Amino acid sequence: MKLELLEAQAHSTLAGASSSAQLAEAVTAVLGKRSPLALAHRELGALDPEGRRQAGRELHELRERLESLASARAAEIAAAERQAMLDADRLDLTEETSVASPIARGRLHLVTQTRRALEDVFVGMGFSVAEGPEAETDWYNFEALNIPPAHPARSMWDTFYLDLGQPESVVLRTHTSPVQVHLMEDTAPPIHAVIPGRCYRRETADARHLAVFHQVEGLVVDHDISFADLAGTIETFTNAYFGTDIHSRLRPAYFPFTEPSAEVEITCTICRGAGCRTCSGTGWIELAGCGMVDPAVFEAVGIDPTEWSGFAFGFGIDRCAQMRHGIADMRWLTENDVRFLRQF
Ligand code: PHE
Numbered sequence: 001m002k003l004e005l006l007e008a009q010a011h012s013t014l015a016g017a018s019s020s021a022q023l024a025e026a027v028t029a030v031l032g033k034r035s036p037l038a039l040a041h042r043e044l045g046a047l048d049p050e051g052r053r054q055a056g057r058e059l060h061e062l063r064e065r066l067e068s069l070a071s072a073r074a075a076e077i078a079a080a081e082r083q084a085m086l087d088a089d090r091l092d093l094t095e096e097t098s099v100a101s102p103i104a105r106g107r108l109h110l111v112t113q114t115r116r117a118l119e120d121v122f123v124g125m126g127f128s129v130a131e132g133p134e135a136e137t138d139w140y141n142f143e144a145l146n147i148p149p150a151h152p153a154r155s156m157w158d159t160f161y162l163d164l165g166q167p168e169s170v171v172l173r174t175h176t177s178p179v180q181v182h183l184m185e186d187t188a189p190p191i192h193a194v195i196p197g198r199c200y201r202r203e204t205a206d207a208r209h210l211a212v213f214h215q216v217e218g219l220v221v222d223h224d225i226s227f228a229d230l231a232g233t234i235e236t237f238t239n240a241y242f243g244t245d246i247h248s249r250l251r252p253a254y255f256p257f258t259e260p261s262a263e264v265e266i267t268c269t270i271c272r273g274a275g276c277r278t279c280s281g282t283g284w285i286e287l288a289g290c291g292m293v294d295p296a297v298f299e300a301v302g303i304d305p306t307e308w309s310g311f312a313f314g315f316g317i318d319r320c321a322q323m324r325h326g327i328a329d330m331r332w333l334t335e336n337d338v339r340f341l342r343q344f
Helices: 003-016 020-031 038-045 048-089 110-124 153-154 176-184 227-242 297-300 317-325 330-334
Strands: 135-136 170-171 191-200 212-222 246-255 258-267 283-292 309-316
Touching: 003 038, 003 048, 020 048, 038 048, 048 212, 048 309, 110 153, 110 191, 110 212, 110 227, 110 317, 170 176, 176 191, 212 227, 212 283, 212 317, 227 246, 227 258, 227 283, 227 309, 227 317, 246 283, 258 309, 258 330, 283 297, 283 317, 309 317
Parallel strands: none
Antiparallel strands: 135 170, 191 212, 212 309, 246 258, 258 283, 283 309
16 A cells, blocks of 8 residues: 555544544554554565665654654543533532522521621620630639539529539530630730620520520720729610610629629510510510629639729620510520521
């Protein structure tokens, strides 16, 4: 066979391959043991020495050209196959799921939304946001807060004790107040901080109590802080979060770690003060405990009570969500009924 013809056929065979599998076949057909090229090699034996040398060189050069053509084609095919794979794999990150889409979008739980909104209000008032652990030692949850062992005030909260160390030495915090102690141990005054977080009490769930609930603690330690500063802060907060039409009141109360102490109540937003099941017919809902930091607490954390004074408060976040959105029963927050959750 004429070499020009052989070369032209080989070219079209290699060019016709469009996948790596087809190319492997084409290479065998063009350069393999049974290819026209191999056949031509075998025919060299019939030539005289001079003709054999000449034809042998031509065949060798042709083989080299075909081999480099095959490897160029292999590179082209590999690139095309990789591109096709990338195209097929492409993720469209701009894709929107519409309301009608069967894939519904989730949202933040109302308690999380409320926690963030409360943080925003307090940050706007100049507080920073801090955090603390949910499992505490007896010292942080009780003792440093002026609640010694066997003190009757311990029964203010029904505590979950953890099976860790000495009996009744580690608890799931019953309030966020222990973070007051952490903050005062770790930071030199002045302190202006709010601390949101989860709390636990052995409580039977009802319209306004959950065994796992959330509080946002507030702590201010500075020079010459008075009860008027506390009352003003509570008032400013109530108006900023619930609106200027919602009334709040402070009622004398007792907490071992504040003196004097008060309970913050606001008009029940479910019945607007008329009395209902949610507020047990009183027209008021307790939202927070508060008071002036007891000097005994300052002494427990090594802050000089003759130099520094301060106030603290603890709001129920779930309670705030309940009153802000008119949720008659707090248990709905944890029942995970999407028809309820979707509203917020
Ligand atoms: N820790 C108290 C509670 O959970 C609330 C409180 C916080 C009271 C700060 C006074 C000061 O009931």
